[in-house]
Amino acid sequence: MADVRPEPSSVDSDSPGVTTGPISGSRKVHREVGDLRVPARRIELSNGEHLDVYDTSGPYTDDAATIDVHAGLPRTRDGWHREHPTQLAAAKAGVITREMEFVAAREDLPAEFVRDEIARGRAVLPASHRHPESEPMIIGKKFLVKVNANIGNSAVTSSVPEEVEKMVWATRWGADTIMDLSTGKRIHETRERILRNSPVPVGTVPIYQALEKVNGDPAKLTWEIYRDTVVEQCEQGVDYMTVHAGVLLRYVPLTAQRVTGIVSRGGSIMAAWCLAHHRESFLYEHFSELCEILREYDVTFSLGDGLRPGSIADANDRAQFAELETLGELTGIARAHDVQVMIEGPGHVPMHKIAENVRLEEELCDEAPFYTLGPLTTDIAPAYDHITSGIGAAMIAQAGTAMLCYVTPKEHLGLPDRDDVKTGVITYKIAAHAGDLAKGHPRAQEWDDALSRARFEFRWTDQFNLALDPDTAKAYHDQTLPAEPAKTAHFCSMCGPKFCSMKITQDVRDYAEKHGLTSVEAIEEGMREKSEEFTGSGGEVYLPIVS
Amino acid sequence: MADVRPEPSSVDSDSPGVTTGPISGSRKVHREVGDLRVPARRIELSNGEHLDVYDTSGPYTDDAATIDVHAGLPRTRDGWHREHPTQLAAAKAGVITREMEFVAAREDLPAEFVRDEIARGRAVLPASHRHPESEPMIIGKKFLVKVNANIGNSAVTSSVPEEVEKMVWATRWGADTIMDLSTGKRIHETRERILRNSPVPVGTVPIYQALEKVNGDPAKLTWEIYRDTVVEQCEQGVDYMTVHAGVLLRYVPLTAQRVTGIVSRGGSIMAAWCLAHHRESFLYEHFSELCEILREYDVTFSLGDGLRPGSIADANDRAQFAELETLGELTGIARAHDVQVMIEGPGHVPMHKIAENVRLEEELCDEAPFYTLGPLTTDIAPAYDHITSGIGAAMIAQAGTAMLCYVTPKEHLGLPDRDDVKTGVITYKIAAHAGDLAKGHPRAQEWDDALSRARFEFRWTDQFNLALDPDTAKAYHDQTLPAEPAKTAHFCSMCGPKFCSMKITQDVRDYAEKHGLTSVEAIEEGMREKSEEFTGSGGEVYLPIVS
Numbered sequence A, B: 001m002a003d004v005r006p007e008p009s010s011v012d013s014d015s016p017g018v019t020t021g022p023i024s025g026s027r028k029v030h031r032e033v034g035d036l037r038v039p040a041r042r043i044e045l046s047n048g049e050h051l052d053v054y055d056t057s058g059p060y061t062d063d064a065a066t067i068d069v070h071a072g073l074p075r076t077r078d079g080w081h082r083e084h085p086t087q088l089a090a091a092k093a094g095v096i097t098r099e100m101e102f103v104a105a106r107e108d109l110p111a112e113f114v115r116d117e118i119a120r121g122r123a124v125l126p127a128s129h130r131h132p133e134s135e136p137m138i139i140g141k142k143f144l145v146k147v148n149a150n151i152g153n154s155a156v157t158s159s160v161p162e163e164v165e166k167m168v169w170a171t172r173w174g175a176d177t178i179m180d181l182s183t184g185k186r187i188h189e190t191r192e193r194i195l196r197n198s199p200v201p202v203g204t205v206p207i208y209q210a211l212e213k214v215n216g217d218p219a220k221l222t223w224e225i226y227r228d229t230v231v232e233q234c235e236q237g238v239d240y241m242t243v244h245a246g247v248l249l250r251y252v253p254l255t256a257q258r259v260t261g262i263v264s265r266g267g268s269i270m271a272a273w274c275l276a277h278h279r280e281s282f283l284y285e286h287f288s289e290l291c292e293i294l295r296e297y298d299v300t301f302s303l304g305d306g307l308r309p310g311s312i313a314d315a316n317d318r319a320q321f322a323e324l325e326t327l328g329e330l331t332g333i334a335r336a337h338d339v340q341v342m343i344e345g346p347g348h349v350p351m352h353k354i355a356e357n358v359r360l361e362e363e364l365c366d367e368a369p370f371y372t373l374g375p376l377t378t379d380i381a382p383a384y385d386h387i388t389s390g391i392g393a394a395m396i397a398q399a400g401t402a403m404l405c406y407v408t409p410k411e412h413l414g415l416p417d418r419d420d421v422k423t424g425v426i427t428y429k430i431a432a433h434a435g436d437l438a439k440g441h442p443r444a445q446e447w448d449d450a451l452s453r454a455r456f457e458f459r460w461t462d463q464f465n466l467a468l469d470p471d472t473a474k475a476y477h478d479q480t481l482p483a484e485p486a487k488t489a490h491f492c493s494m495c496g497p498k499f500c501s502m503k504i505t506q507d508v509r510d511y512a513e514k515h516g517l518t519s520v521e522a523i524e525e526g527m528r529e530k531s532e533e534f535t536g537s538g539g540e541v542y543l544p545i546v547s
Helices: A087-092 A098-107 A111-119 A160-172 A187-197 A206-213 A223-236 A249-255 A265-277 A287-297 A318-336 A351-364 A385-399 A418-438 A444-456 A460-466 A470-480 A501-514 A520-536 B087-092 B098-107 B111-120 B160-172 B187-197 B206-213 B223-236 B249-255 B265-277 B287-297 B318-336 B351-364 B385-398 B418-439 B444-456 B460-466 B470-480 B501-514 B520-536
Strands: A026-033 A036-044 A050-053 A146-151 A177-180 A202-204 A240-243 A300-303 A341-345 A370-373 A403-405 B026-033 B036-044 B050-053 B146-151 B177-180 B202-204 B240-243 B300-303 B341-345 B370-373 B403-405
Touching: A026 A098, A036 A098, A036 A460, A050 A444, A087 A098, A087 A111, A098 A111, A146 A160, A146 A418, A160 A177, A160 A187, A160 A418, A177 A187, A187 A202, A187 A206, A187 A223, A202 A206, A206 A223, A206 A240, A206 A265, A223 A287, A249 A265, A249 A318, A249 B501, A265 B501, A287 A300, A287 A318, A300 A318, A318 A341, A318 A351, A341 A351, A351 A370, A351 A385, A351 B385, A351 B418, A370 A385, A385 A403, A385 A418, A385 B351, A385 B385, A385 B418, A403 A418, A418 A444, A418 B351, A418 B385, A444 A460, A444 A501, A460 A470, A501 B249, A501 B265, B026 B098, B036 B098, B036 B460, B050 B444, B087 B098, B087 B111, B098 B111, B146 B160, B146 B418, B160 B177, B160 B187, B160 B418, B177 B187, B187 B202, B187 B206, B187 B223, B202 B206, B206 B223, B206 B240, B206 B265, B223 B287, B249 B265, B249 B318, B287 B300, B287 B318, B300 B318, B318 B341, B318 B351, B341 B351, B351 B370, B351 B385, B370 B385, B385 B403, B385 B418, B403 B418, B418 B444, B444 B460, B444 B501, B460 B470
Parallel strands: A146 A177, A146 A403, A177 A202, A202 A240, A240 A300, A300 A341, A341 A370, A370 A403, B146 B177, B146 B403, B177 B202, B202 B240, B240 B300, B300 B341, B341 B370, B370 B403
Antiparallel strands: A026 A036, A036 A050, B026 B036, B036 B050
């Protein structure tokens, strides 16, 4: 790993530890759509052009905003009128909500299309009534692939301000949602601080807090304790919740022969509860009541894959797919309650078994948005699992996954720090964007083309500014050629001045221009004529078309 | 990027700057096959088991070896008798060479199979007669996917000892071949030092040195200068050479409308030459003479993709595939001369266009081993192009690519340093291994299973030692839980003691054991009985099978 740690571009002294200020080379802009202000990040280029890219970072990167983490972000969505309890209910009734309009502008797609995908259940718009600080976004296979960043402390490490900064930091680099997976002390307070300051939807796994309430003994969990925890979190404004309601008692023994058993924390807790009580999961039995609670706040279900594989050996096994079938059943129940649903997916899956996961999920869960953790495509590289999983994430995005849960270099080894969060987010933005390109998202390639043109034209600063991580790109360049003139040089350190293919290409083009060979048609015409001459002369190889 | 830079485990004071000593937690072993000594890296586990993995690192990781970079490595293959000029000639005649036997033992496959794949042209065994220091290895789609690491200085940076250490360092972490792409001063000396000390095949691009001989002006190149350079490099012991003989004059204008033109240095040099002289490429015209030279030393062709795409926009275009067709023609000519051939591939390719590259290469080049650079699956992440390309590399490996040329984080920005080389190699070992898993290579999953079992059983030290990079895995773990007892703890910092899914799983298993539910059959029997009871009782959901 190279030793480059760009500093935050500025730190607001009233908000200790929270990074503010624009990303290098860009600034926040807002598109006015009616009375909506839809954010984008504008990268100004040296040739007078600019590129606006999707922006998840909220007011933190807006030079015009004042940040006060104690007061929280402005409650922008307060007072957005609602006739319908949930986005799904509205969409089913043919209504386009303000959130849908916002999302449509953000993704550059018709609002009707947004509404129809939500009504169909193929997309979700997680926007709790109690989290008015968040900017509406959408998760669905027909939209840009999204990225989630997990943060949260554990019993052994981290603090509240650290977690708030991780949230700000993750959204700065492109996290579309964040999950607060705290399991230590001060769970409620940590979540409160994150919610009040988060410009993106926040997800949680309520069973973690419920388990803390019973001192960590799964057998002591009850439906009532769990339900109260869910209500507490709904009241706070959590936008989506992972619920492991598909871990049925009869599935638990299917994991007996696995190499790594049950690796989902929620899954193992529910399995332990089921066995201890010889009863079916209270999450499954009370699922309709859960739906009624979530409906009231428009909290979205993220149906957890408690039996996901934790190793290559366990991928796509009976336990995993049995649970998926149950998640499909629960999807139908939730939708009947007008509650939005997405489905969580693996985990550890070798490449040749990835597509099958998406196919089955779509079939069994009626195309509810798929939300996968990686998957990791091999188990042999702890410390590099952002990469083992970034490969799987890109592939599963191409196959139709709507949101990718990032994996950091610390996966399996420790809790991610701020640097790990950034590495995880950037890796997953790469996977998501590669997925957008492969799915042919209409505007995805604009970004690649803008960067490649800058590269070809030796606009170094534009190339850095168009990078997902401008600071590191510039720092790497400066390690070999630090002087300012190198930023305008028509070569670089890889090849030196004589070996620059792009410079030679420009010479070739100038030559072709001079000889009128500027279009493929002109060239082909020239080739045809020469070819006829040539065939007449009995030659075999020499085919000069530039003459 | 995290700030972890493991030091070399030891440095021999007589060999300044060259890393020696075994990788943490493993040691060099040799399997005796007849009078051959085939190396492996043995990872000893705390449960008394061990795992032997493929080892590319040569004597440098052997505690029993004495390293002297001035004297070079032992010339192990000196005197290996040859009746046939090349491995291909031998294979065609039905002969199994000592190199083939070595490779067969190394890959755990029958020697006849190795011979037949070489005879068919679907695999190459690059082992120059003049590089007896190298350990035989094979490149082909039916074998383990291989990784190449590019090293070499440029006019603006680096020194000979640095490049030798990069070679040692790259092979330590798993590079199967290295390419010396030096373009600066002391090209001959740099290559000599690398060859005499390299335990893996060494590739070059002779046109770089030829261009230095004419002071960097492509127009001044001649066949004679090029030929003499090739002979010079063959005499030194280069094992394979990139030759851009497929960049034909008539293809150059096909690049005119590209976003990034010609990005291969060799490709752009040859294009410039062709235009300047209004002549067909001297590499193409003299290709048979080249074959005769390479045949004499058993140097393998790596037919260069001089017109590979340098951006997502240019992927799979007419220029690229026109050249590929010519490479197919040249493949036939080389094989007729008994010269081994592999084919270089892109470059920058979005995911949905990757498989087409392999399909066409196999069709047009008669299944000659494909050797690809990445490909990068998006252009927007300079400083992370090991990842943008690691995704593409894994996918193209799955599709049948035999060797992957690594890309480091410095791609497009600067020359890789030692850390970048390691990051690049590890990333590509991940891609290669993910490919082996996806292709169902018979022994690939052993490694994943060994690591996953160690993980499930909380054998932390085994987990580190089984990692591709044990030092970084251990360092990451120690950042959060540094104390020695943590190495035996049945939990870790991610979840803390109460939230460990693997511990809960073990409890679940103990319970199942106690109740005789230890096999899927017993479970199913129990489920069936309970299900019958249950159906009789009119219930719908509750299905207790553990009772």
